[in-house]
Amino acid sequence: MSIIEIKNIKKVYNEKTVPVHAVNDIDLNIEEGEFTAIVGPSGCGKTTFLNMVGGLDVPTSGSVKIDGQDISGLSSKQLIDFRLHHIGFVFQAYNLIPVLTAAENVAFIMELQGVSKKEREKRAQELLDQVGIGDKFNSRPNQLSGGQQQRVAVARALASKPKFILADEPTANLDSQATGDLLDMMADLNKKLNITFLFATHDQRVMDRARRIVTLTDGEISSDELRK
């Protein structure tokens, strides 16, 4: 069974006035352990597509199943809970909580899940070690470089033990060195721990590392390329 099953999803904005078809009839399955990039030019529907897969937006029609559960019919409250337990997010602007340390940022999501303090602290340290910044446990985001902040964001995304990680333009604010290091680390996690990554990007460096590239054009899949 695919970890993500997308069937005929459409997203139409301004349906009653001037309809805009942001995503048009997309069918896509993502298997566990994939390292996939959704690519395409600006305005092609990448973000809208990712929002629907991540349960941040609801499709106008069609269905999105995560690990067999159809999330397209869930209420806003149910979606919040679903995201908390099943999906990890990495954003372009890192979006860490500036008043918390790296470890607290990672532990925060576990607190939302009701994990005990002892367990949170232990796992936060493990995750920061895994993403290669275990020594930055007590550093605040403003004491970290962009690359380090994005590593904390990846650790935070992993903290909830999600089914997969959605990364929306994760390298857009990073220099080449940091991008390379981050992608190495993500690829390592994917390989060693079989963590599924789904990127939305137009960064060639990400595309070069992805093992599957799904290209969107005007809200539709124009190509779906598997690489070795």
Added chain:
Amino acid sequence: MNIKISWKNVWRNKLRSLIIIIAIAIGLFGGVFTNSFFVGMTSQRVNSVISNETANIQIHHPSFLLDESINNGMDNSNTIIEKIKPIKGIKGISERLNESGMASTAEANTGVMINGIDPTKEIHVTAISKKIIQGEYLNPETKIPILIGKKLAKKLKTDIGDKVILSMADGKGEVVYAAFKVQGIYNTNNDMFDGLQVFVLKSELQQLLKTPQNYVTEIAISMENDDLTQTAKSEIEDLLNKEINSKEIIVQDWKEIDPSLDLMIQTMDTFAWFFIIIILIALAFGIINTMTMVVMERTQELGMLMAIGMNKKRIFSMILWETVFLSLVGAVFGLTISALVIGYFGKAGLDLSVFGQGMTAFGMDTIIYTKTSIDFYFTVGILVFITAIIASIFPARHALRLEPAEAVRD
């Protein structure tokens, strides 16, 4: 961790937080200090009335309240006093013979209230003896002494040692008069009182009005502490139940004797609270403005929190706590400053002698000792807490309306 984030968030933009904290502190200081000023002023006025004029409790014949005539007195003052003397907390009991009359000198004349007192007893009941500014207090050993107020002395153009003729009607309605020698001039800072009340020896007034020895028009009772007044009044009413039922006497506390005082206390109290509420409403708008700016600035962060799975209840509580912390820090500052300033002026006094004439005309002291209760600080603290909760609703609602997908890319 939610509360920890809220507390830390308060200090993310220190300047903005400090501005609203200072605004809250100044606003509360204004309200609390004004209240302490009014409380101090009314409390001084009440104390002044109790200590100089009414004492805590008075006993009269019921008719005396309608017509303050020598005919409306009580025959059995000695029996009454013997009954109430053992009551706990009584500082002093003074029998008085009151009659309205006319005071005249060669220069002027005016209507006065003549109080025949026993100075050795009166000294434990009212503080007139401590208000003498010229001459001395009534001495029972001297003949025909009279104590008059500063204002009356000025009006009658009289001085220590001068003679004042008092004329009044006796029990049969016949005019009687006698000369008295000014032994002392007092000043209570209440022009109305000082211009009207004169004090003579009760024994001499009894002779003049030809009244029996135990016949008085007023029994004034002072308490060790005003908190004991109500209990003492109830005990007196129990002990004198028979006399009350047969309408021979009536027992009143100072609030009943001078209802305007109670009205003044309530008016000042209402006004002070009204002032505090207005300040809190104004502060609420300031807090709403600050917190709305905070929410708008943190749209992306809030979007992220919603995206990763923070539910609306937690988002709401995070903003609520931040608002409460911001407000309570301001409240702690404001109330601490208030306590220090009120404490200082409570001891040193706030000199308003520049308005002295106007204030004494209303029976107010020209130096106000600010005063407020711990309860008041506590209540204001709770009100600030409630204001913060109400003020957090608008920015929190704004935050809850954010769409995470859009907000995270703000």
